[in-house]
Amino acid sequence: MLFKKTFLLISVVFIFFSCSQNVQESSVNDEASTLRYEAEELYNKFVWTEEIELDRLTAKVSNVKGISSKLNLSPLIVSACNTSDEDKIFPVFGSFGSLDTSLISKSLRNMLISFAEIISKNGDADIFFVKDGLYSLALFYSDFNKIFADGINFDSFLLGQPFIDGIYYEVPIQFITEKAEMTISVYCFSENGNWKIDQIQMTDWEIFNEKK
Structure with a gap:
């Protein structure tokens, strides 16, 4: 008698858990079906265009000079690798402008650097100017001396x-120190193969923690 009751109890528990598992599986399946249906509905609402040159955009390329042929490269990487030396990007330094000095010849650059080194130390820069430009230097x-009185x-x-x-x-030059900044423009031309400055003008300045 006790054996029969025990058997019946085990049977009832087994049936309960079996039904519970079926209900949970059914709930998960229903939820997945609902999500799938909503995703398909959302997808079908959009008007999709045909992909242009899909083969070219997804092709693997391995013939870029300087890169191992064993590497598979995307068209985007290949495009970046094929940038010529002429396509350079130069930084822009605030209101000062671009630091692209590629149009400045070596001889002009050397003169400007020597001139800027003299100005940096508040030295005498007469030698860099044509005679008619000395008045501009005096101004x-x-x-x-008025701005940087100390x-x-x-x-x-x-x-x-x-x-x-x-x-x-016309070449801008910016001078920098912890206490101040100053920007000037110098107007240069080549005289008998030598670069000279015809005019100089202070275009901007700032003493830190002080107003202009």
Whole structure:
């Protein structure tokens, strides 16, 4: 008698868990079907265009010069690798402008660097100017001494992208130190194969923690 009751109890428990599992599986299946249906409905609402040049966009390329042929490359990577040396990107330094000095010849660059080193130390830059340009230099020194009355030496400088007008090159130069910044423009031209400055102008300046 006890054996029969025990058997009946085990049977009831087994049937309960079997039914419970079936209900859970059915619930999961129903939920998956609902999500699948909603996804298909959402997909069908959009108007899709045909892919253009799909073969070219997904092709694997392995014939790029300088890269092992064992590597499979995407068209996007190949496009980046084929950039020529002429396609260079130069930084832009705030309001100073582009640092692209590719149009400045070696001889002009050397003159500008020597000139900027003299200005950085508040030295005498007469030698870099044509005779008619010395008045412009005198005005620059007058402004400089008024603005930086306590005297200042700059630690570094930047040459900017030149503006070319015929034989004249207008080149911006920015001088930098912890205490201040100053930007000037110099107007240069080649005289008998030597670069000279015809005019100088202070275009911007800032003493840190002080107003202009």
